[in-house]
Amino acid sequence: MPQRLLPWLALCACASLHATPQITESRLQALASQPYWLALGHYTPGKLGGWRSYVDDPKFFLAADGGENPEAELKATLKALYAPASLGDKQAQCVFPARTRWLKQQLRLSDLPQPQCKEFATWYTDINPHSTVLVFPAAYLNSPSSMFGHTLLRIDQADVDSNNTALLSYALNFGAYIEGMNNSILYAWKGLMGGYPGLFALVPYREKLSEYSRLENRDLWEYRLNLTAEETGRMIEHVWELKQVRFKYYFFDENCSFRLLELLEIARPGTRLTEHFPLTAIPTDTVRAVKNAGMIERIDYRPSREKELLARAEPLNRAEKRLARRLADDDKLLDGSEFKALPADRQALVQDTAFRLLRYRATGKERDELDAARSYQLLRAINRNPPPPLPVERPGQPEEGHQSRTWQLGAGSRDGRAFADYGLRMAYHDLEDNLYGFPLGAQIELGQLKLRQYEGNRWQLQRLDLVTIRSLTPRNELLQPLSWQVSSGWERVLGKHSDEHHDSLVAHLNGGAGGSWKVSDDLQAYALGTARIENNPDFAATIAPALGFDGGLLWRNGLGNLSLEAKGDYFHNGEVRRNLSLGQQFELSRNLGLRLSADREYSHLAGPINEVMLELRWYHY
Template sequence: MNKLTLFFFTILFPITLFSTQLKYNIKENTNIEILAKSSIWKKLLYFDKKSEILTNEYFLSKKENLTLENELIKTINSYELNNTNNFNDNPICKFPARYYWLSKYIDFPKYAMINNKCDNLKQWSLIKDTQSLSAILVSGYLGNPASTFGHSFLKINTKNRENINNLFDLSINYGALVPENENILKYIFKGITGGYEAGFSDKYFYTQDLVYSNTEFRDMWEYEINLSKEEKNFLLLHLWEIIGNKFDYYFLDKNCGYRISQLLEVVVKEPILKNSQYWYAPVETFHQLEEINNKRKLDNKLFKNIKYIPSKQKKIYLHYQSLTSKEKAIVKKLKDKNSNLIKSEIKEFSPTTQINILDFLIDYFKYLEIKDEDNKKIIALKNKLLLLRLNLPIRKNKEIEVKNRVSPAKSNKPMILSLGTAYSKNRNFYSQLGFSVFAIESIGKNHLNSDQLVVLDTKLGIDNNKDYVFLDSFDLIKIKKLKTSQIDLDEDNLISWKLNIGTKRVEENDSNKYNSFIKADIGKAFKIDNLTSSFMINSTVQNLYPYLEFMPNIGIDMDFDKVKISAVYGLKLNPYNTQKNEYLKLDTQFNIINTFAISNSIEKDKQLQYSINLKWFF
């Protein structure tokens, strides 16, 4: 066999092998073997080395025989299959996205995007009613471990004119199937180790808005995606076939952010899942979408629009700020009184002022009811205020200006690699290398303002003279939550807190030791413009003497856009002696661009430590 014959045999044999198994003709310039290995086919099957889908009914091949090639041939040859009592159960109705894509390459007889006999699919109005699709980013929520790092889902935007505020648009959510009243420790363990099944579900957007915006007081950002009609139809058809099928759920990587990215990758040509091997946070999807949008030409941008959706709490703050000084004073005076006293107090004012006061108080008590749903006094007063409002003239809802809040995806990325120089008495000057798996820092450019959430933050020291590497510090988790009220009502009695679990190198005389600790702070915080101050009591449990410490402290956080400063000053006390030790920590960061920053840290405990680092966010 000469080389030319061998070449043609190698190229044509697989085509012939596959083609002889097919019932339908292949269109020109189509190679079935290449089609079976194409990225789109792999995405439709969620296939890497094997499929991630657990549900057997998602495949036409038996699970033990499942390969990309076998499933492709089965799908093609099942185009006209009709061996069930209910035609809706046939492959052409169950897997419309597969056939929509394959119709470009296979000459299916009488092909239609939706087969006329697929009654269930025909009744699904989304294909004809959908105008566009949006990806929604939800801010983090510390009340639920699975939501700490944020959440994401898809929203299907319809053209139904009765759809007020888009609340009846359909949303596509991915989440773990967790039994009710699951133990929190069991929930965390099984979430990390893949102990739960998960899947996509479709719900009205108002159910998402009710949970995230109105109950958990979380902000949302809606990214409306610019898709062609063909791309939009393809994604909608794929949603039809994937909803209800099961996956394994992994909190750290195969989570909502990962799965929503997989859905988008079906129609977005550029890769979204770049850094998803060991860890993936929902915001990373949107960082990548931002990059794709910035790289595209003006006539082909990925985003049609980005919309900020404030939480119920933010809306209450804005509503209060929209009142006049006189109306605010009246609200503060009346908020603790019963409805009869409120009625008698406001009757001397103009109808407009009465309406403004009552509208806010009703809104405010609805907000308090969410925070304390079992408080019958609040519910009764709200209902009586509604009756008072009915006696006043009808008025269009007052337009309250919502100032746009920058999306977290326009902030620093969540992973950090840093390199710099540090100084301490024992080590003198040494090189410092740092890495954080997930970091939203109080000195970073982010949506948390002065708050902080840092996970698995490691700093290594490198002795420049001895080529010796040592652990400088390790933080398992660092959380700072400064709750500041933007309405000066006594009801907003907010508690601020901090938590830090980790270990740190401590210098005592000429020796180095490692101090493992759990630190917790509790107190109050106040915000004025770009300055946030806090007054807290710190309690520390540690493995080195003194094993227990307390520290009353004052904190200041300042935000000057590019430059952020965070400082803490306190006095350390312990039950073993009356000695007081001063503590000072000052952190400053200059954000050059979203991916690079210069940070500086000075810490004075028993010894002085200093560092300056260049940070890369990725």
């Protein structure tokens, strides 16, 4: 028997001050099938019929089979509402205020006991919900865990705009609860398979703001929703019901964004948001769904600390940037001849850049007395000679970029053999894709399948990519981030039988690290050293290692994106494999692209092979 039932059942056995109303079975069945009751219980149709709740915690349910039986849970809730008021905070009305509100409205319950819900009342008054903001911390290139972005809700009080009190608001977040330390492989596996419990949490917004825009250097997009005060309050009542209640957390579907869509369906009955995400719930897609539902009335942008630093340094020449970097290391240079020789307006920019760089470096570290002293001296100089206001260019809105799933249809020729290519990528962006809303040099792909049909109706699996991630963040005079890449899956490579029209299908895992440099605003170069392990039927060893290189250019042009890449792998068994490729994406519309690609491959096991292909790419969720 659920533990929540025990206190009030014990008291009911002694005395019942209020009788449960007599309601027909047909009426109860009709209520239990109402979309709003199903939303309150987080029910979804079971794979074999019936219902199941996303909630995996038995303490959320009052009926023994409440997780699979919405009607039984409704009956148990209705009965529990009439438990003695002396139960106080343990009475069902105090534990389930959202259920109580709805059942009172539907059944016109006017004779309920009146418990004193002190804990709930104190909690609700402290939050003081009035309006809601959907917050999207955008993807950050050098953080793999953030590459999809994230969503949370900010709960504002009535005076948030007039008194500028957003930092005093609360952030409502759903996330995986991780006890102890897990290595990256175990973390990824458990996240994919639902091995972590997921919990809702309400924390001060200033903490989340610091975590995302400061610690992780992520831009924040704030979408003010047009929820009324009553709708926001209704949602927060349900959050109380979910306090310390566990869900299973899955990275790609039952994640932070999906759970928040469920809450918005509670806030505004009849809103159908979750039904758009049966397979995956990529945060940008969920923001787009909220926007398409007409729930957004205003969009604000908060740049990250890194974005602000780079924007302040933008007007500086190379010598001034180098001086700013040295000032961040030694504030005594404020009295040096090189700094004093600058005009006052340039001094203001240089010292402000140095201060921002110093604070950027200190992010996430324990307080250092020397850094604190340098910061103080730079801040004093800034106060004496303040810089002009900081302009930060607002990038393209993430939800206005292309959708996450991609269908591909291509035709081409490989060494004189015509072929057709058919592909599907589950998520979500590569270096040549339509760029609006994405940073240049970012790539993250999951679950890409490509089938090839050659002349004579010969079909083959061309590639199956499990994951491909590339983070090509440019280095500059102030910041020197590491560029890196990793990929795994199966792909066709040149082999002993390639001349017989049979390339080898190999399993591989490879990665690399190096640097990227911005040549101009629209041109970027990169060079990485790489390592690869491969299972190849043409090799004697089961696993063959290789070292290599990968370098190229990315050019944002008037037609779309162009990439030129050269890479090579040098295996321990003497095999050498090199590749030169060119790709140009023509952006036809936000969700439609045409890609022209040309490749020249070389292997010691086969002669050079040339391939050219024209591919239509449809971005569709």
